[in-house]
Amino acid sequence: MTEQNEGNRVQVALRIRPVMKLDKDGDKIVVRACDSSTVAIGSERDMRTYSFDHVLATDQHSVFEAIGRPMVVEAYKGFNVCLFAYGQTGSGKTYSLLGDMNNSELCGITPRLVRQLFDEAQRLVEEDPDLAIKMSLSMIEVYMEKLRDLLVVRQHGQEPEPLEIHEDSNHHVYVKGASVHPVLGFERMMELISSGNANRQMAETKMNETSSRSHAIIQINMLQEYRSTDKRDLKCTISLVDLAGSERQGKADSSGQNFEEAKKINYSLLMLGRTLNSFSERKGGDAFIPLRESKLTRLLSESFGGNSKTWMLATVAPTAYNLVETVSTLDYAKNAMAITNKAHINKTTKVLDLRLLKALTASLENRLDKIVSERRQKELLVLKLEKNKNALKLAVEIARSQNTSNNGVQNTFQRLALVNHDLKRRIEASSQDMVWALDNEVSYLFFKGRCGISLESIFLGARRAFCCALEADKGSLTSAKLHIQLFPIGPDVQEREDPVELVNKDISFCLHVVGAEGIPSEFSTHTFCQIKLRCDQGDHCFRTSITENTCNPKWGLVKQFEIPKLSREVVSDLFSKHLFTFEVYGFSV
Incomplete structure (x- = not known):
């Protein structure tokens, strides 16, 4: 289910990199920020100005606050969000997006955005125990007009298997065969992003010692899922796009393979420019939009005029030597500001399925x-x-x-x-x-209530006591409650934030079924609790002793368990799904 479309313009920010050693000595500075939204370019005699949503300072924190933080806010509302960085080779696109990912001051938008995503998830889950937030990561590149998965293991000297673009029944574009990696914490996601960035196609040019020779797209899928059917689930896709730099062959001094790569890069950027021009110039919505002219424009089709809130970060060099490329980038950015998307909140509901x-x-x-x-x-x-x-x-x-x-x-x-x-x-x-x-003999009415628990607290290394409300078979809550204790045992007991740390390790824990309270008095003559343990071979059942003539029975059943060599799949399954199901019975005779 979705809400009514909300028209919203593409937000554009400009970042002027400082003068660096790759700039020519004595070259004039021709690009200056007038204020927080206006930039001037050219000489005093021939000066032009451009206005954008933001003209950013040089520190990484300011860039994140202007772009990354609003993206997180909109994502948690259920909107798809996209950021793409555009500019010539060596103007600071990859630095702005990634930066030094091991340095808290110099890291770019992506590490800061990922940390903010998980911090907000932790806050929301603590506020609402019925909420579960799940995230997964995909990362692909467009290299020489071919799609490649950046998160698959590559054999040395072997060309990666190319992927294909497909559309689903709702005309949504997706990459068939791209790997999807469920992620439980900040460290794991940054580990995957670093690995994917290391697999990206790079080369040294005259303009940049580590020039990106491909367009890279990071996609984070997020699902906010509620246990209650009264609340609707929210889902969204967060896209971070690092475009390869535009370059002129004469300046970049490209030859051989670099020359062929540059032709493909410039072709896809040319198609992107035509797409931006078509969006900005169309009137009445009837103009042809060339989204299918290249792999890049087709992948970004939802980001321009579609179901997404989109930000563009344009990066430019400050000197006269790069004036032609800078003007081109500013014109691209100006055209992007004329694009209006139709983003809507992506809601699903179990009730109306x-x-x-x-x-x-x-x-x-x-x-x-x-x-x-x-x-x-x-x-x-x-x-x-x-x-x-x-x-x-x-x-x-x-x-x-x-x-x-x-x-x-x-x-x-x-x-x-x-x-x-x-x-x-x-x-x-x-x-x-x-x-x-009823049965075929004499019949008796009886009480039955159930509940279940997962191993979430065990995987996080916490000792927990649970007071679980018991549900009837029809799903309604009864007045009875079950008291359970679950705690890890062994020499390596410690609290942890990411359960993935347990992969390939053994874990031991203890279950203590303390007792129950609130059993209806008319069914308190005989009471006991049956426990079902979910196993690969089927449920394994055991039960407590039988108590008599009490509404608050005490059983004190203690069991120890060990799970050897945890796999990633087992950790994910037992972290989110019930391992134990408890059924409390009370009889009138």
Whole structure:
């Protein structure tokens, strides 16, 4: 489900890099920031000005505050967000996006954005225990008009397998075969991003010692998932695009393979420029937009005019030697400001899922048919018992007339009372839709409540005591609660932030089923708890001792468990899904 489209313009920020050793000595500075939104270019006699949303300072913190932090805010609202960096080779695109990822002062937008994502996730989950936030990472590059996965292991000297662009039934573009990596923490995501960046195609040119020869796209998919069906889940995609630098062959001094790479880079950037021009010049929405002219423009199709809130970071060099490239970049950025997207909040809901409703309706209809059938059987049973009752009365009268012993008559009445008691309970169970409490013999009503827990606290190295509300089979909460303790044991017990640290390690823990409280008094004659342990071979069950005549039974069952050689899949599964299911039973007899 989505909300109504919200028109929003592409936000553009300009960053002027400082003079560096790669600039020619004595070269004039021709690009200057007038204020926080205006830049002047040219000489005093021939001066032009450009206005953007931001003209940024040179420190990395200011760049993140202007672009990265608003992106995180919009992402948690459920909007797709995209940032792409554009500029000539050596103007500071990759430095602005990544920077020195091991230095808190010099790291770029991406590390700061990732940390802010996980900090906000931690805050939201602590505020709402029903919320789970899941993130995954993909990273691809466009090199020589071919798509390559930056997160797959590459064999030395072997060309990576090219990927293809596809569209789903809703015309959303995706890269078929790109690897998707679930991520639980900041350190793991930065490890993957560093690995992907190291796999990126690089080369030395006259303009830049480590020139990116490909366009790199980092995609973070985030899902905010609620356990309650009353709240809608939110999902979004965060895209960070580091475009290869535009360059003129004469300046870059490209030759051989570098020359062929430069041609492909300039071609894709040319197509991107035409796309920006088409968006900025169209009127009434009827102009042709050349999104399919290159792999790059097709991948960025949602970012221009589509379902995304988009930021552009334009980077320029300050000197006269780069004046032509700087003017081109400023014109690109100006055209981008004219583009209006139609971003909407990406919401999903379990309640309004048509397939789920159909399945639920069919299940309820089957259950209703079964109840009606069983009620008819009970009605027939009532008639049969009435006949038996009348026959017994007649037998009593005959027995009396024939001077049958009082003991024989008394036994007959006792059997009749048991039959009538059985009939009464069956009719009561049927009227309360508690047909599951009946059997082919004498029936008794009973209490049943359940709950479950995962190994989240164990994987985080925490000792936890749980007070779990028990649910009935229909999902409604009962008044009863179960008290459980779960804690890690062994020599290496310590708290941790990322459970992925346990991969390939053994873990031992202890389960203590303390007792329950609030069992309905009418079902407190006999009580016990059955525990189901989820295993690969099926559920393994064990139970506590049986207590008698108490609404607050104490069991004190203690069990120790060990899971050897944890895999990443097992950690993810047991961190988020129930390993233990507890079923508390109370009987009236």
